[in-house]
Amino acid sequence: MGVREILLERREREGLERGRQEERAKAEDEKKELAREVGREIAREIAREMLADGAPIEQVIKYTRLSKEEIEELLVISSRVQG
Numbered sequence: 001m002g003v004r005e006i007l008l009e010r011r012e013r014e015g016l017e018r019g020r021q022e023e024r025a026k027a028e029d030e031k032k033e034l035a036r037e038v039g040r041e042i043a044r045e046i047a048r049e050m051l052a053d054g055a056p057i058e059q060v061i062k063y064t065r066l067s068k069e070e071i072e073e074l075l076v077i078s079s080r081v082q083g
Contacts, residue, residue, distance in 0.1 A: 047074055 001009075043064040050060045052076065058070050 044070070044074060045069055048078065051075060051078065 043066055047060045047064045047066055047070075050063070051057075051071070057068065057071055060066070062066060064071075066074075
């Protein structure tokens with residue numbers, strides 16, 4: 001095996017390692033995004049329950065950290081389902 005082949009093999013290994021690192025980073029980013037989405041869905045479910053129990057919007061905002069607009073949207077959706 002000559003120098004050229006050794007260098008090509010080394011570059012190939014380095015490229016594969018970079019690719020693996022990039023894939024790991026991408027998977028980690030996707031995992032974080034999924035966790036954020038799940039957290040938001042849990043917050044929305046808690047908000048729906050609080051609203052159904054008659055909690056004031058300000059209290060729902062405080063405990064769920066959802067925006068007023070998101071909570072109002074939940075109220076609109078809830079009224080459509082009920083009525």
